[in-house]
Amino acid sequence: MRTAASRLAATQAEGDTVRIGKFGIVLLAMSTAVNAHGIKQPYVVVIDPGHGGHDPGAISPVGGGAEKSVTLSIARAVRDRLSNKRGLRIILTRSDDRFITLVGRRAAAEARHANLFLSIHADSAPDPSARGASIYTLREDGRPVVVRRIAATSSYDGVSGGSFDPDVASILGDLKQRDAMNDSAGFAVSLAADLAPVIAMRSQPRLSAHFAVLKAEGIPAVLLETGYVTNRKDVDVLFSGRGQKRVAKAIAKAIEQTADEAD
Numbered sequence: 246m247r248t249a250a251s252r253l254a255a256t257q258a259e260g261d262t263v264r265i266g267k268f269g270i271v272l273l274a275m276s277t278a279v280n281a282h283g284i285k286q287p288y289v290v291v292i293d294p295g296h297g298g299h300d301p302g303a304i305s306p307v308g309g310g311a312e313k314s315v316t317l318s319i320a321r322a323v324r325d326r327l328s329n330k331r332g333l334r335i336i337l338t339r340s341d342d343r344f345i346t347l348v349g350r351r352a353a354a355e356a357r358h359a360n361l362f363l364s365i366h367a368d369s370a371p372d373p374s375a376r377g378a379s380i381y382t383l384r385e386d387g388r389p390v391v392v393r394r395i396a397a398t399s400s401y402d403g404v405s406g407g408s409f410d411p412d413v414a415s416i417l418g419d420l421k422q423r424d425a426m427n428d429s430a431g432f433a434v435s436l437a438a439d440l441a442p443v444i445a446m447r448s449q450p451r452l453s454a455h456f457a458v459l460k461a462e463g464i465p466a467v468l469l470e471t472g473y474v475t476n477r478k479d480v481d482v483l484f485s486g487r488g489q490k491r492v493a494k495a496i497a498k499a500i501e502q503t504a505d506e507a508d
């Protein structure tokens with residue numbers, strides 16, 4: 246007879262293991278995904294170049310151009326840097342100038358069972374002196390809504406009897422999302438450290454928000470604002486091939502480090 250734990254484990258994606266413990270359930274999220282045959286799965290990173298198509302994003306009033314082109318150039322450069330790295334798979338939500346909805350972007354990460362989701366944007370402000378990059382993760386009070394979605398889409402069999410148990414699904418969803426948000430914070434720290442030497446950062450670069458793209462179900466999600474299209478110095482970096490390469494190199498370094506630590 247299969248135990249509830251084994252049924253549960255079988256329903257968890259990404260190699261998670263579940264134990265029935267003192268309080269009902271303990272979820273052990275394995276950082277390295279190994280499939281049923283013991284073959285190591287690649288670390289999947291979905292990179293999301295913000296805006297696109299009829300949505301240009303912010304337009305630079307001081308030269309440069311549209312945010313949608315900066316985000317795409319940087320995302321492509323990150324992909325190119327990492328495309329031959331063993332154990333890493335980089336997927337872009339768009340690799341050309343097309344529009345994708347916010348939910349569609351996050352759904353792309355969910356469909357690929359991404360280990361990490363990074364959305365790339367550029368900022369704008371009325372004050373032309375505002376400059377620097379910032380890094381957003383999901384605000385803590387945004388967690389319940391994601392947990393409800395995870396629970397609602399869970400195919401989990403209940404502990405007692407094989408029917409869907411909404412309470413257990415909710416507990417599992419909560420653990421999964423907490424884990425994802427911890428990993429988001431870890432990646433945000435790495436990203437800030439790797440970007441700081443190459444581009445200006447806001448004085449408090451780590452921020453949190455309720456952005457739709459940060460609400461991928463159980464997936465660490467980070468949104469990078471690479472700088473301001475309204476600031477001349479930031480524009481010099483963001484709209485130059487050399488500057489974009491430097492930013493991409495720093496992002497790639499943070500991704501590699503995070504993937505290595507997940508081994």
Ligand SMILES: [Zn+2]
Nearest residue numbers: 295302366367
């Ligand atoms: Zn944007």
